[in-house]
Amino acid sequence: MTVSDLKQSYPDSPKPKINWARIEEAEDFANTVKLFRQGKYDEDSFRRYRLQHGAYGTRMTNDYAMVRIKLPAGEIYPHQLEKISQLSEQFSIGSAHFSTRENIQLHWVILEDVSEILRGLSEVGLTSREACGNSVRNVMCSPLSGVCPDEEFDSTPYALATARFFLRNPLSQSLPRKFKFNFTCCEKHGMVRMVDVGLIPQTRDLDGTIQKGFKIFLGGGLGNKSFVGYQLEEFTPEEDLLYTSIAVLRIFDRLGDRKNMARNRMRYLVNDMGWEKFQNLVLKERAIVRATQSVVTRLEVDPTPSIIKRPIRISDESGSSIPDGYARWLKTNTLKQKQSEYNSVFITLEAGDITSNQITALATIIREFSSEGYARAGFVQNIALRYVHDDDLSRLYSKLLTVGLAKSGALTMAAPIGCSGTTSCNLALTNSHRLAKEIQRKFLELKLDQDDDLRDSSIKISGCPNACGQHGIATIGFFGGGGRVGKEMYPNYQMSLGGRSDGETMLGATCHRIPAKRVIPVILKIIELFKQNKKSDDTLKDWMHRVVNGKEDSEIKSILDIRKALDSFTIPPTKEEDPDFYTDYGSDSSYHTKTGKGECAA
Amino acid sequence: MSQEKTVKTTTDIDSLRSEIRDKSTRVIDVRREEDYKQSHIPTAVNLPLANLLSDDNPERVLKLVNAMGIDDETPVVVYDDTFGALASRVAWTLEYLGHSDVSLLETTFSKWKSLGLENDNKTPEIQSKNHSIHLKPEILATSDYLETSKDKPNVILIDNRERLNYLEQHIPGAISLPYRTLATQDKILRPKEDMKRLLDNRRISGNSEIITYCGSVGTLSGLAYYALKSVGLPNVKLYVRSFKEWKGLEKPIAKQQDASYWDLSAE
Incomplete structure (x- = not known):
């Protein structure tokens, strides 16, 4: 080893449990773009391929893409943030965007560079696969799952297992339209009735033993026409979670509208058919799935809890005064966890945008302040830093302030x-x-x-x-x-x-x-x-x-x-x-409407 | 057999340390004088970029080079603390003068220091030397040259500014390759194989004449010049007066229309 190979390392950083990436997809993407540019791939097939790999089209041009990086259950680790920061500087606009569905998006990426981003992501175990297109999109989970005082149990392992089961699964490669799962912690947090499948953890007492399960809502969703979802049944036991998910996807795959792109989300199918009929179909299909799936078809739920270890304080800043605005920030950006002495801290970004420098700073802040060692993306283009000890809050505020991430109002109406x-x-x-x-x-x-x-x-x-x-x-x-x-x-x-x-x-x-x-x-x-x-x-x-x-x-x-x-x-x-x-905001020329082809339906 | 020439564009840390020990190389620090005076790599001389740019016609550059004790045979290594961009501009100027053995330190001075490597604040005593002038016009692009050649099918014009600046305005026909794309976390240039793959994806190959430009004085595009040289591309030119001159001459400018991309930036 030479001197120049020396790198700073953090031996204590927790590692992600699941590697979502496959490096060969980067090479394949690069080759496919070359074939497309040589005219050996037609527009429609290429678009489907591109979307399946998480590269979305860009306004008024075919030369750029937006790469949507999935964060299953919203989990994001410091070294992953550092990589995304670097990729944003190298291939995007030097800022990244946190979406409402726990994705991080890199905009205005040259199509020929997308494969380089996929390669970089694979180095840190992240993927953009099936982040766009007619597939199972990022599986979301409440940023408060595991710490919410109102939850029955932590649904994070179930969200991760569901994401793992459907990613690259042949079942979900060519659905009539995109398909979304949202897990949450409780009724108050999340939007389980406004998604294809929404899940709230619940328990019941079965002759003295506590059984885990979910309240499952189906057929909701927001769009040009929005619908509120219906609860499938009183209680869905955890062992039925996968069977139910497969049954719903199979019905959608079989009966969903593949022609009329404007109304082919599952909510239209539910609405056209009527809830009771759809509900019956799901219950019957589930019985068939349960009877015919092999024993190896199951969710790999990893119940190992995160290790909670308060980071060692590197520098002693006691005695330094607490900057102005702390009380306001404390009130509008933090929540007490069910674990005593610990807090979840929310970072609000302007419409989800964050600079690459801030992302790098955030990685360091997570290492220094989160006792679980990683962060979670939230539901509203924001980020949650959890397991912050009571005694560390003021220091954390000072740190966030120095990098422009201490904007107040994260948990209020002031975060549109x-x-x-x-x-x-x-x-x-x-x-x-x-x-x-x-x-x-x-x-x-x-x-x-x-x-x-x-x-x-x-x-x-x-x-x-x-x-x-x-x-x-x-x-x-x-x-x-x-x-x-x-x-x-x-x-x-x-x-x-x-x-x-x-x-x-x-x-x-x-x-x-x-x-x-x-x-x-x-x-x-x-x-x-x-x-x-x-x-x-x-x-x-x-x-x-x-x-x-x-x-x-x-x-x-x-x-x-x-x-x-x-x-x-x-x-x-x-x-x-x-x-x-x-004129519209951000423009000084006269306003006119101008649109290109949408790709959600591609 | 590859037709591409292997050109030494960077010098690694370990090689430079031994070259300093046997005093075989002239090291140029292009940071500001006050930074240089605080600490620098041992034996390095100071040539702040601003000093060079105040007048970079070859006769003056020759005087500067002679005063730094560089003759035609002296190996030169240049470094900065600005991800290699300022060092690149100085190295290119020496190359243009006709100096054949000039390379960039593979990393920045901050990184050098953070690795705990030797540095001091002594100004070395230099014995002046005599360098010849053999200008290399084949590595320079002027605005006139650019205007007549940029639309030729064999010419690739590369804009090395950041993506948003490129979207807002660029020389028509240019492609965007922001300077950040060229580096890694630790080094001013990517490893050769990495760089090759990236350029290959963009269809930037040895069969083309390649011209780089950036915002004003050819620093970011100077780094790109060396990035392209590092993978052996034979025909690379630097449009040294870059976009500032192009705009000042009121030549045509292209823009990505009908999108408010600036509002995606969190800056």
């Missing part, structure tokens, strides 16, 4: 979701991504993150009706479109109110069309209306729930009353009066 919008997506009509950032900045400026009445509400924005920004389950949701005055166009959003994804899941009710540049004043106006009419212990979420369900008795009795109060915001000024009105 914005899909990628016109920054990279072919389908987008508006810059929803930037709008989410602008709203966050305004909320933090006005210190609305500290307002307890707003804490459990949410703002979610999609750049088109397809709902990647999950607007349908937001307290205040928006999806983008174009408005018109004579020949001039302006960016416009359809606003819906009162959506939620908890035990009382419902889709937001359509309220009004709001021009992009009026969205922020409109949100503030809604908050004002709420403050004027709320009952003493109301939150905005409670109040809105009553309003949209026609159960409010104050001055604002229905969504129509809110609509009326907002009318004045929706009247377009002339272009001479306000030229800014006719």
Whole structure:
């Protein structure tokens, strides 16, 4: 060994339990791109192949791709973050993006470089395989699974086992459409009714022994048309988890619509068939699966718990003062775990974006502060650092502050979701991504993150009706479109109110069309209306729930009353009066809608 | 048999340490004078890049080279603390003058120091030498040259700035290869096999004439120049005045339209 081979190493870092990667897929991808460029691969086959390997198309160009890296159950280890940071600098834009489905996305990657990213990922056991296309997408799990005070048991090992079972499984290579599993911890956290298969862990007492199982919800999902899922049965024992999953996938594979791409998610099948019929089919299919699968077909659930070991303090900073903003951050970004003395700390990013330098810094911070030694991606384009000891919180805050990751409001309404919008997506009509950032900045400026009445509400924005920004389950949701005055166009959003994804899941009710540049004043106006009419212990979420369900008795009795109060915001000024009105965020030229071909359906 | 020539573009740490011990090599530190004065690799002379760039016509460069005690036969190793980009620009200038034995230290001064390797703050006494001038115009691209040749099928134009800058504006026909792509975590250039594979995927091969450019003075693209040389590509040129000059001359510029990619950046 020469001196130059010396590298810093961290002997105590925990290692991921599962290697998701296969290096040969990188080589295969490079070769396939070459064949495609030589005209030996037709467009459609190549697109299917590309998507199956996790490379999505990019707005207005065929030369770039977005690589979507799966984080099964949201788990991400420090050395994996360091690799992603490096890949982002080398092959992307020097920033990476945390999605709503526990993926990390690298945008504006040259198609010929995708294989290099796959190669880099394989060095740290990560994959983008089946992150796009008609396959089983990343299997999600609540960032609080294992630490949530309200959970029956930790569903993480089941999420990992499910991901492992379906990844590269012939069963899930050519489904009618994409297919999503979400595991969560409890009713409060997660969105189990808004996904193809949603699962909440539960237990029951069977003659004195505690049996583990799940509440399984099927056929929900957000999109151009959204549906709330149905609970399959009272209790699904853990040994039936895999059989149920296979049965549902088999039915979808057999009966799902392969022709009409606009409505071929499983929720349409459930809706067309009717829940009872679908439910019966699943139960029958499960009996067949159970009777015909070989004994080797089972979930490899690894029950070994993570080792919890408080990192050794390298430097002593006791006596150094705690920076300003600590109390605010503590209140809006941290949760007490069920394990005493430990906390989960949430890092909110502007619409999920993080620089490569911040990713590298985050890796070090995880090693120094998380007693489980890795992090979890969250549901709202954020990151959770768990098992942080009470005594380490102020030091952690200082560290996060120095790298720009201590923004407050992570667990509040001040952390809106914005899909990628016109920054990279072919389908987008508006810059929803930037709008989410602008709203966050305004909320933090006005210190609305500290307002307890707003804490459990949410703002979610999609750049088109397809709902990647999950607007349908937001307290205040928006999806983008174009408005018109004579020949001039302006960016416009359809606003819906009162959506939620908890035990009382419902889709937001359509309220009004709001021009992009009026969205922020409109949100503030809604908050004002709420403050004027709320009952003493109301939150905005409670109040809105009553309003949209026609159960409010104050001055604002229905969504129509809110609509009326907002009318004045929706009247377009002339272009001479306000030229800014006719441009979208992030652009100084006149707004016009422009879209390319979507690839979700490819 | 491969037709590609094997060119030495980098010098590894261990080789440089023994060359310093037997005093066979001239080491050039291109960092700022105050940094150099604090500490540098033993025996190194200081040539801050800004000093060179203040006037880089060959007659002046010759004086600088002579004053650093370099003649035609002196092996030269250049280093910086800016991932090799500044060192590359100085090395290229020597090469352009006609010096044939110049290479880059495989790592940066920070990395050298972090490995605990020897450094001091002594300024060596230099005996001036006489170097000849044999300019190598075949490694230089001017704006006029670029304009007439960039659309030829055999020419590949490479933009080494960061991806977002490239998307925003670039010389028409250029492809994007950000300078970060060329390095690894520890070394200023990827290992040869790695670099070859990457360039091969991009269809950048020895049959082409390759021109690199970056933002203003040919540093990032200088590094790319050496990256391409490191895999033996025979015909590489540096557009040394780069995009700043191109834009100043109001020549055509291309842009990726209808997408707000800047808003994806967390900067």
